[in-house]
Amino acid sequence: MKPASSRLALLALAATLLTTACAPGIIHHNTYYTDTSRPARYQDTRIRFLVMHYTEIDEKQSLDVLTQEQVSAHYVVSDHPEEKHGEPIIWQLVPESQRAWHAGISFWQGTTELNAASIGIENVNLGPIDGPQGRTWQPYPPQQVDALIRLAKDIVTRYDIPPTRVVGHSDIAPQRKIDPGPVFPWKQLYDAGVGAWPDESTVTKELAGREPHAPADVRALQQKLARYGYEVATDGVLDDRTRRVFAAFQMHFRPADYSGNPDAQTDAIAQALLDKYVPNATPEPAPAAP
Incomplete structure (x- = not known):
């Protein structure tokens, strides 16, 4: 049995550590502690843009490509989203805190390489369809638009993304991209409080x-x-x-x-x-x- 003085010292040390670990702003990281009680006044979110895409392939192929190849997006909105308790289920492939590889070489409002500063949403849609009568564009079904509006409105609200920073891939990379295409529901998003539109x-x-x-x-x-x-x-x-x-x-x-x-x-x-x-x-x- 340890001497009483040793037991008291151990108890005191344990109490000190417990108090420190539980103190406001103190976070234990296995081998060190951080004190977050003095946050800097000047800071903002990494996420400053919301970028819209279409997949050009069906949902199964989209999920395979976006999870296995060297391209990714934070979210994929199905063209026929399933529901749970009456609300649409949306695929999330990358946490919002992580960078997804969806924008590539890009530019908007002075910012380059928007992967590092944006959330990317892929919408399952075939885009342009070239046939004997010329080019047509696959429409975005109402249930997909509803799900997209719910998702986008939540994102721009949480990150306070200005209307002019809700953009398409074609806006930020016009030399090489045309998605999300001319039938994308920009006006519907604007009417729901997402993105810009002229009066x-x-x-x-x-x-x-x-x-x-x-x-x-x-x-x-x-x-x-x-x-x-x-x-x-x-x-x-x-x-x-x-x-x-x-x-x-x-x-x-x-x-x-x-x-x-x-x-x-x-x-x-x-x-x-x-x-x-x-x-x-x-x-x-x-x-x-x-």
Whole structure:
């Protein structure tokens, strides 16, 4: 039997350790403790963007690819989601605290490589379907849109993601991506409180009587889209790279015509979005096309 003094010393040590481990802000990490009682005032969340995609393949293939190959997403929304207690079940493949490999080489509002700063949602959808009558696009079924709205609204609320940072893959990588496509329900998401959309009255005012498809100044439109967030040269040259940026913007905000032509209606929509969301923002510098 240990001497009384030794037993008292051990009890005192145990009490000290117990008190320390249970003290507010003290966290034990096996071989060390951290004290979190003095949080820094200046900090924010890693997650600043929400990026939408379509899979181009069916659900089974999508889950196989996104869990086994060198590409991933935080969530997959089925085109026929099952329900539990009347609510949709959504696949989560990557914890929100972890980086998913969904954006690739990307740019938005001055941020590059959006994988590190975003949550990616893949929607099961075949995208473009080319047939004898030309190209069509698979629609997003109502039950899928409902599930997506529930998920997206929860994410933007929890992370306080601004409307202009809810984007498509084609917005952040217009030179190589066209998803989530022209039939993606951007307006429905906006009506539910997710993402940006121009006010029709402001678009009409900005048109100022111009014919919607009248030519617009290329440089002015480039500057507006750069200010909104796109990576686009502002040199006034209507080359293929600029056309792809114009087409991505039109696919998002004017899906009835995404030819990439710089016209008065596209210019008016861009200005209406700036008036609504970034009236005092300084244009982000974007590298000129090589």
